[in-house]
Amino acid sequence: MNDMQTVKVALFSPEQDRSYPIYIGNALLEQVDLLLPHLPQKRVAIVTNTTVAPLYLDRFRRALERYGICSVAIILPDGEDHKNWQTLNLIFDALLKQRCERKTTLIALGGGVVGDLTGFAAATYLRGVPFIQIPTTLLAQVDSSVGGKTGINHPLGKNLIGAFYQPRMVLTDSATLTTLSDRELRAGIAEVIKYGLIRDADFFMWLEQNITGLITRNADILNKAICRSCEIKAEIVAADERESGMRALLNLGHTFGHAIENAMGYGVWLHGEAVAAGTIMAADLSKQLKFISESDFKRIYSIFQKVGLPVIAPKLSPDDYLSLMKLDKKVEEGRMRFILLRRIGEAMMSHDIPASTLRETLLTCMANE
Numbered sequence: 344m345n346d347m348q349t350v351k352v353a354l355f356s357p358e359q360d361r362s363y364p365i366y367i368g369n370a371l372l373e374q375v376d377l378l379l380p381h382l383p384q385k386r387v388a389i390v391t392n393t394t395v396a397p398l399y400l401d402r403f404r405r406a407l408e409r410y411g412i413c414s415v416a417i418i419l420p421d422g423e424d425h426k427n428w429q430t431l432n433l434i435f436d437a438l439l440k441q442r443c444e445r446k447t448t449l450i451a452l453g454g455g456v457v458g459d460l461t462g463f464a465a466a467t468y469l470r471g472v473p474f475i476q477i478p479t480t481l482l483a484q485v486d487s488s489v490g491g492k493t494g495i496n497h498p499l500g501k502n503l504i505g506a507f508y509q510p511r512m513v514l515t516d517s518a519t520l521t522t523l524s525d526r527e528l529r530a531g532i533a534e535v536i537k538y539g540l541i542r543d544a545d546f547f548m549w550l551e552q553n554i555t556g557l558i559t560r561n562a563d564i565l566n567k568a569i570c571r572s573c574e575i576k577a578e579i580v581a582a583d584e585r586e587s588g589m590r591a592l593l594n595l596g597h598t599f600g601h602a603i604e605n606a607m608g609y610g611v612w613l614h615g616e617a618v619a620a621g622t623i624m625a626a627d628l629s630k631q632l633k634f635i636s637e638s639d640f641k642r643i644y645s646i647f648q649k650v651g652l653p654v655i656a657p658k659l660s661p662d663d664y665l666s667l668m669k670l671d672k673k674v675e676e677g678r679m680r681f682i683l684l685r686r687i688g689e690a691m692m693s694h695d696i697p698a699s700t701l702r703e704t705l706l707t708c709m710a711n712e
């Protein structure tokens with residue numbers, strides 16, 4: 344599948360149509376003609392990091408120049424531990440120094456960290472400037488570049504400061520994945536599996552059958568996985584942009600996962616790794632509550648294991664897990680809410696988890712030492 348695919352995120356509000364396209368294909372990075380209709384000014388600011396810049400920045404800037412677009416580049420330090428106020432301020436400092444204006448589009452070129460930071464900067468710089476996502480990790484291509492969740496971490500918890508702010512478009516060049524490390528690729532697969540689990544049992548089965556192709560970066564299999572993931576995310580975001588209901592299903596595994604990321608120190612466990620172990624915990628809860636069967640639990644465990652993702656959470660005291668999870672954004676009137684699986688392909692939200700059941704899951708799913 345070498346042809347470009349387009350997935351639409353349909354967002355209509357009474358005053359405005361904020362719908363946008365996600366273009367997915369091989370070798371799209373230099374296809375500036377796809378960007379042009381979304382640029383209100385012939386000047387853009389590209390936000391990237393010290394790892395992605397040497398790989399793709401010059402090529403992208405030269406392509407822009409060929410279309411008469413001049414660019415400012417802002418190169419951030421790399422890593423989840425830099426997804427914070429200090430790094431956000433580096434973006435603001437550079438934008439102001441370069442006299443970027445209200446019509447200057449910010450372009451995020453990188454993974455989810457660059458995307459979340461750039462989106463939040465775009466939401467707040469001059470009270471809002473246009474923003475485009477060019478995701479270069481699998482995780483960013485299937486998840487973080489779509490849907491407009493932007494923000495930064497706080498020492499007490501993940502993504503606690505941020506804004507909903509949608510990009511004008513997403514340009515996904517799956518060829519950029521050739522330079523991604525195996526570990527980062529696997530972390531992205533965790534979020535791909537999530538879509539099958541919450542919404543599409545056939546897609547989950549297809550992933551079971553094609554998991555080796557995905558790990559070995561077969562281009563057709565990768566593109567199909569990216570497209571289906573984006574279709575599912577676009578559908579959910581269109582139905583519930585600001586997470587007043589069903590969008591929370593995209594948080595499967597994240598209540599536990601975010602606690603793991605914070606407890607271990609940002610960047611020690613990758614987001615996708617923490618989501619994998621967290622999804623096993625959510626599946627264990629679902630099994631204990633008699634929603635999913637032992638055999639479905641085994642299918643879930645086995646696909647994460649085949650990918651080489653962690654299936655055992657790090658050892659912390661259950662109380663440490665609980666106090667971290669109480670800062671989750673889904674907490675309502677002090678009550679934690681969990682995303683559970685009713686079956687493979689269907690997720691649900693529940694706030695009625697008995698404390699003893701939750702403790703049992705924590706103890707069963709974490710390492711002994």
Ligand SMILES: NC(=O)c1ccc[n+]([C@@H]2O[C@H](COP(=O)([O-])OP(=O)(O)OC[C@H]3O[C@@H](n4cnc5c(N)ncnc54)[C@H](O)[C@@H]3O)[C@@H](O)[C@H]2O)c1
Pocket residue numbers: 392394395398421422423426453454455456457459479480481482483486487488489490491492493501502519520521522523524527530531614615
């Ligand atoms: N906004 C959302 O909806 C959403 C969804 C999921 C995850 N997230 C957030 O996204 C972040 C994780 O994103 P991520 O997994 O992309 O991590 P990341 O942004 O840290 O990127 C992973 C690593 O890969 C490097 N990299 C990026 N592209 C590369 C390429 N093509 N070749 C070689 N190296 C490359 C990066 O520099 C980094 O070192 C987390 O902060 C998570 O909370 C947000």
Ligand SMILES: O=C(O)C(=O)C[C@@H](O)[C@H](O)[C@H](O)COP(=O)(O)O
Pocket residue numbers: 486490492501502534586590591593594597672
């Ligand atoms: O887009 C969403 O909604 C998601 O929940 C996608 C998640 O994969 C992502 O990690 C998101 O940032 C988590 O959201 P948060 O609101 O719990 O920070």
Ligand SMILES: [Zn+2]
Pocket residue numbers: 486534597614618
């Ligand atoms: Zn996630």
